[in-house]
Amino acid sequence: MTLLLGAAVLTACGTGGTSAPAGDSTKPAATSTGTGTGTVAWGACTDLIGPDGKPATPAANVECGKLPVPLDYAKPDGEKIDLALIRIKATGDRTGSLVFNFGGPGASGVDTLAMAATAFAGPGKSYDLVSFDPRGVDRSSGVTCGDETEDLLTSNADADQDALVKEYAAACAKDSGKILPHVGTVNAAKDLDLLRGALGDEQLNYFGFSYGTHLGAVYATHFPKKVGRFVLDGAFDPTVTFEERAVIQASGFGQAFAAFAKDCVAKSCELGADPAAVKRTVEDFVEGLKTKPLKVGDRELTNGLGQLAIITPLYSQQTWPVLEQATAAAIKGNGTILLALADSYTGRRADGTYSTMMASLAAINCADNTERPNAAETARVNEKVKKIFPILSFDGATGACAYWQVFGDDAAKRIDATGSAPIVVIGGKGDPATPYQWAGKLMDQLKTGVLVTYEGEGHGAYLTGNGCVMKTVNAYLLDGKLPSNGTTCAA
Numbered sequence: 001m002t003l004l005l006g007a008a009v010l011t012a013c014g015t016g017g018t019s020a021p022a023g024d025s026t027k028p029a030a031t032s033t034g035t036g037t038g039t040v041a042w043g044a045c046t047d048l049i050g051p052d053g054k055p056a057t058p059a060a061n062v063e064c065g066k067l068p069v070p071l072d073y074a075k076p077d078g079e080k081i082d083l084a085l086i087r088i089k090a091t092g093d094r095t096g097s098l099v100f101n102f103g104g105p106g107a108s109g110v111d112t113l114a115m116a117a118t119a120f121a122g123p124g125k126s127y128d129l130v131s132f133d134p135r136g137v138d139r140s141s142g143v144t145c146g147d148e149t150e151d152l153l154t155s156n157a158d159a160d161q162d163a164l165v166k167e168y169a170a171a172c173a174k175d176s177g178k179i180l181p182h183v184g185t186v187n188a189a190k191d192l193d194l195l196r197g198a199l200g201d202e203q204l205n206y207f208g209f210s211y212g213t214h215l216g217a218v219y220a221t222h223f224p225k226k227v228g229r230f231v232l233d234g235a236f237d238p239t240v241t242f243e244e245r246a247v248i249q250a251s252g253f254g255q256a257f258a259a260f261a262k263d264c265v266a267k268s269c270e271l272g273a274d275p276a277a278v279k280r281t282v283e284d285f286v287e288g289l290k291t292k293p294l295k296v297g298d299r300e301l302t303n304g305l306g307q308l309a310i311i312t313p314l315y316s317q318q319t320w321p322v323l324e325q326a327t328a329a330a331i332k333g334n335g336t337i338l339l340a341l342a343d344s345y346t347g348r349r350a351d352g353t354y355s356t357m358m359a360s361l362a363a364i365n366c367a368d369n370t371e372r373p374n375a376a377e378t379a380r381v382n383e384k385v386k387k388i389f390p391i392l393s394f395d396g397a398t399g400a401c402a403y404w405q406v407f408g409d410d411a412a413k414r415i416d417a418t419g420s421a422p423i424v425v426i427g428g429k430g431d432p433a434t435p436y437q438w439a440g441k442l443m444d445q446l447k448t449g450v451l452v453t454y455e456g457e458g459h460g461a462y463l464t465g466n467g468c469v470m471k472t473v474n475a476y477l478l479d480g481k482l483p484s485n486g487t488t489c490a491a
Contacts, residue, residue: 039198040065042087047139049111053343053350058114061089067198069135069191071182081179083191084139086110088117088129096228097199098127098477099192101134103210103234105185106360108138119463122474123207130199134215135191136176136183136363142356143179143363146171149354153346157290157303161396162375169403172359180405183360184367185412189219193226203228203421205477209460210234210434213425217446220417224448227420229477232449234460235425235439238413242371242399243381247388248435254389256314256432257282259457263320270328285331286310286391294335301335301342308345309338310391314432317457317464366401368412374402415445422482425449426469430457430491452483456491466491 045064050056058064065087068080086109087097098120102112109131120129133140148171152164173180192215196204205228208216213232220227240248261275272278286306293300301309313323326337342348347357373381375398386393401408417423423446427439436453443449454461454469461469468489475481 039200040067040085040087045086045110045114048114049108049349049355051115051344053348056111056114059088059117061091062114062117063087063089064110067132067191067195069194071178073182073187073190081135081141082139083135083195084110084133085195086113086131088113088124090124090126090128091121092125094128095126096128096205097130097201098123098205098207098229099195099199100129100131100206101208101212101215102131103208103212104137104357104361105134105211105214105364106137106357107211108133108355108357110139116463119465120207122470123477126478127205128199130195132191132195134183134188134360134364136179136356137360138356141176141179143172143176143183143359144356145359146175148172149358150348153304153358154300154302155304156293156300157395162398165398165400166403168362169400169405172363172400173405176359176363177405180363180367183363184408185215185218185364186222188215188364189222192219193223196226201228202226205229207231207462207477208233209463211236213434213442214238214412216423217415217417217442218412220420220423220446220448221415224417224420227417227423227448229480230421230423231426231462231473231477232423232442233426233462233473234431234434235427235442236434237438237441237445238368238415239441239445240438242369242373242377243384246381247384248437249433250385250388250392252432252435253311253314253392256430256457257310257389257391259317259430260314260320260323263317264324270324281331282310282327283390285327294330294333294338296335296339299339301330301339305339305342305346306330307391309342312341312345315459317430362400362404366404367406367408368410369401369408370410371408372401372404373399378402415442417446417448420446420448423449424452424473424476424483426452426454426461426473428454428456428458428461430455431459431461433459450483450485451487453486453488454491455488461489 042063042065045058048056048058065085066082068082070076071079071081110133113131136143148168152168203226206216213235216232261278271281289303289306293302313319330338347355378398382394425439425443427436429436443451458464472483
C-alpha cells in the first residue's frame with residue numbers, strides 16, 4: 001500500500017502445517033480445457049519496462065496477451081476495454097495458473113512480474129505465473145492527468161498545494177473521464193473472475209501483495225466458491241479511515257526508520273553517531289529542501305521528492321544501505337541517487353515520461369471510499385503525523401479525493417469470504433506500509449483466514465527471501481499443505 005503524494009491516502013519457524021479440509025481446494029484448480037489456454041490469445045511481449053525505467057527484453061518463456069472486459073458492468077454487453085496480461089509458462093508439469101497482483105493500487109502487474117519472475121521459481125515449476133495491469137492502470141486504459149502529475153510531484157513547498165491538487169483532479173477528469181467512473185476494487189475483482197475463466201481455471205489461485213491483499217479479499221467476498229489457493233501478503237485493512245491510515249502508516253514508517261538508524265549506527269553510519277543523531281540529520285536535510293531544493297542536473301530534488309526518496313528504501317531491509325549512501329551523498333551536494341529513488345516510487349521513466357502509477361493510485365483510492373477530507377481535516381491529520389514521523393508530513397496539501405469529480409462508494413470495504421477455501425494471510429511485525437495489526441483485522445473480516453506472522457522487517461514477507469515464509473507458502477501453493485493458524489516465522 002503506497003502513500004499518495006507524500007500523504008497517507010492512499011513488502012525459528014513454526015509451520016504446524018495441516019492439510020486443508022476436504023472440499024477446500026486441496027489440489028490446484030483444474031482447468032476447463034486440456035491446455036489451460038482458455039480464451040486469451042498469447043503472443044510476444046513488445047513493451048515491457050525494466051527496473052531502470054528503460055524498455056526490457058522478455059525471456060523466451062514470457063508471453064503477453066489481452067482480455068476484453070466490460071467498461072461498465074451494469075452494461076455487460078456494452079463497450080469493452082482490454083486488460084493487459086503477462087504469462088510465464090510453468091517450467092515443470094503444469095497444474096494450473098497462479099495470478100498475481102503486486103499492489104499500489106496502480107502498479108503494473110505486467111512489468112512487475114517480468115522483473116520479479118525469478119523470486120517465484122518455486123511456484124513457477126507447477127503454475128503458469130500470470131499477472132495483469134488492472135483497469136485504469138498503464139496498458140489497461142491507464143488513468144492520465146496531463147502534465148499536472150509532474151507539476152504536483154515536483155512542486156516546491158512555497159507552491160499553492162491546494163490549487164495544484166485541484167488542477168490535478170480536473171486534469172484527470174479531462175484526460176480519463178471515460179474510465180474514472182469504472183475503476184475501483186470491486187470492478188477489478190469482477191475482471192479477475194473473467195480472467196480466471198479465460199485462463200480455463202475452475203477456481204482462482206492467487207497471490208496478492210499489499211493492495212493486492214485487498215483485491216484478493218474483495219474477490220473472495222464476491223466469488224467465495226471460486227477461491228482456490230489464496231495467499232495475501234502484507235495485509236491491508238480496508239475499513240480504516242483516512243486519518244487512521246495516515247497515523248498508523250506514520251507510526252509504521254517511523255518504526256522502520258528507527259530500526260534502520262539503529263542498524264546503520266551498528267555498521268559505522270555516515271549519518272550520525274547514534275540513532276537520534278541519524279534521525280536529526282535526515283529530518284533536517286528533508287526539511288531544508290523546502291527552502292532550498294537540491295539541483296540534480298537540470299532537475300531539482302524538492303521536499304516532496306525528498307520525502308518519497310527517504311521512504312522508498314524503508315520498504316525493504318535490503319535497501320537500507322542505499323538509504324544511508326544516498327542521503328550522505330545528497331548532504332554533500334549529490335542528490336542523484338535520492339532523485340532516482342523518488343523516480344522509482346512515482347513511476348518516472350528514463351525518458352522523462354511517467355507511468356500511470358500515481359494517477360491510477362488516486363483514481364482507485366477515490367473510487368473505493370466516500371471520504372473526501374478537506375484542507376482543514378487534512379491539516380489536522382498532518383499535525384498528528386508530524387508528531388509521529390515528520391518526514392511524512394504534508395504541509396498545505398489536500399488529498400486529491402477532495403476535488404475528485406467522480407463519487408466513490410464503500411462497497412470495497414465490505415469483506416466476508418464465508419464459504420471460501422482457507423485463505424493464508426501474512427503479516428509482518430516490521431512492515432511499515434501495512435502494519436501487522438491489519439493482518440489480524442483482515443483475517444477476522446474474511447472469516448476463512450489463516451494467519452502467518454513474519455517477525456522481520458520490510459513490506460511483504462515472501463519477497464524478503466525468508467526461508468520459513470517461502471517454505472510455508474510454497475508448501476501450500478504446490479502441495480495444499482495449509483499452515484496452522486498462528487504459524488510464526490522468525491527473521
